[in-house]
Amino acid sequence: MTAPVAIPSKSPRAVAASISPGASQSLHDRLHKRDSFSVIRRPKVLHPVDNEGLKLLLVENISQDAVRAFQAQGFHVDHYSKALSEDELIQKIPQYHAIGIRSKTKITERVIKAASKLLVIGCFCIGTNQVDLVTAGKVGIPVFNSPFSNSRSVAELVVSELIALSRQLVERSHEMRQGIWNKQSNGCWEVRGKTLGIVGYGHIGAQLSVLAEALGMRVIFYDVINIMPLGSARQIETLPALLSEADFVTLHVPELPETINMIGANELAQMKVGSYLINNARGRVVDIPALIAALQSKHLAGAAIDVYPQEPGSNGAPFDDQVNTWSSTLRSLPNIILTPHIGGSTEEAQRMIGEEVSLALSRYLNYGSTIGAVNFPEVDLRAITAEQGNHVRVCHVHSNQPGVLRQVNEVLSPYNVEKQYSDSKGDVAYLLADIADVSPQDVNKLREMISHTSANILTRLLA
Ligand SMILES: O=C(O)C(=O)COP(=O)(O)O
16 A cells, blocks of 8 residues: 555646545536536536547456446446456557556556557556556556545554554464464563554555554654644654654555665664564565565564565465565564555445546546546536537647647637636646537547647547
8 A cells, every 4th residue: 555646736727626435426426516517507428529439448356336337338348357467458458448457557658558549547546656657648648546545444454463463463373273272472562552653644644643543552653744743643754763763663655766675674673673564555665585584583573564576466376486586485484464465455445446536537538637637737627518519628638838729729719719728747738628619510620630739649529
């Protein structure tokens, strides 16, 4: 699990989408919910004019709620339970307009280059490090994720690991399953009064902070930005200071160049003798051979690991030295809890993520909205109403360079532009414009002309 990817604050002129995952409205109602105008006037349901019959590829066992939500809109959905390798993706992706993945499927530059029809990528999880976000943005593909819907599930898993580690629960259970009675209190502790050090105080870290205090723990945290501590938690200035004070260290940071091997031999040496390490973030954040050494020397009393640099792509696949050279050594250590990347794997989290990310993808495919995209300017427009029969929405992704809007507005000048909004992020800019009274014969002509402007990356028309 990772802390949320920082989403730039929304422009005051962009319409913010507030999504309440527990809400029970239909997808259609929710697609329009945030537009107060639509309460009075019925919104028109838009469809892409040039790619009818949208095909979606969902991999890694994404929730059936998402499958149903897409099917209800008439999209064709192909659903796989396992992750696909780069070569498998390259072979399949050319026919799809959208793909939904979780943490394991890597959308590399090669995959994106092969994805000639791809319009949007949905990460049905928090982390987006498995996607080449820059390349996707450059070819006009926004990437959406679920910034917090599995946070509670991860925080609860950490609570269980805190107690299980400090009571050597997995060891005792393993012995009993082998018929060995080994009642002992040596090296077993209550968590009450112990110090929990949280590295990364995002949605998961903050949620965990509250739960841990309810157990009577002292909570300290380290984060690269200043964050208001919840309850009696305390922000610590530096990582070494946190490591040297905590009895338990738990990691909740995204995988970034600066977090890879963030916990190595030096950091482990800074941790207290007899302390514990918990990693439910990303496998490459911890230098595992160094962790193995720290456990073997008994400097650490235990560890719980849910994520690994390399992970098998499907259930039933072995977790052995072919996957990571040290797998069997790790498996042989005492008081280590190893789980197969299950931090966000609860019914509740998967259902909420399925709803949230399918909604974001549908909003983009049908209405052009990029609110919540992690690699793209966030743009939305209030709905076209059902009465506005011949209105057309232009969605124009272009290079962020001078003179583009002049060219595009030149093309639009014979029409009445009801509303338009554009924003940029890095090299990519995105314009949404609603055009009145476009005859059906003119629609394709309009798309052709805008597509031929010099900075065009991708132009879609919705009507
Ligand atoms: O949300 C995340 O980033 C996770 O690591 C969970 O990944 P998963 O959906 O279980 O593949």
